[in-house]
Amino acid sequence: RETAAAKNRPVLLSIGSASCGWCTKMHATTFRDRDVTAVLEREFVTGKIDAGRYPDLVRALGVRAYPTTVIAAPDGKILRVVEGFKTAEETARLLREAQAALREHRAQLILTSGTKPK
Numbered sequence: 838r839e840t841a842a843a844k845n846r847p848v849l850l851s852i853g854s855a856s857c858g859w860c861t862k863m864h865a866t867t868f869r870d871r872d873v874t875a876v877l878e879r880e881f882v883t884g885k886i887d888a889g890r891y892p893d894l895v896r897a898l899g900v901r902a903y904p905t906t907v908i909a910a911p912d913g914k915i916l917r918v919v920e921g922f923k924t925a926e927e928t929a930r931l932l933r934e935a936q937a938a939l940r941e942h943r944a945q946l947i948l949t950s951g952t953k954p955k
Contacts, residue, residue: 838909841911844882846881846882847880847882847935848882848883848907848908848909848910848911849882849883849906849907849935850886850906850907850909851864851868851884851885851905853887853904853905854887854903855889859903859922860903860904863904863922863923866924867923867927867928870929872929873925873929876929876932880932880936881932888900888903899918901920904920904922905921906919908935910943916935917935917938
């Protein structure tokens, strides 16, 4: 989250487990798609969370199924939580929607605080 704040980028967390076949497939296909990878590298801070190693985080995020993709603003506000395997096309759409949600979140911060976020 510190990196996201420093770079002023949203965070994308992929949450799953080593025994989850759909998680493995998503990392082998969706997150290796050239277009998805380009957007993630350019505009997001990413992380892969093994649910078995971080049960408190998984519980705090309300994760109920694997894989789950969580997208948060640089300040930590959760923008999207999406359960289940998603194709590259679905993920590209999710990233666009998350960017729009981030713009809305930043605009709301400006309206409520009167100052522009970093």
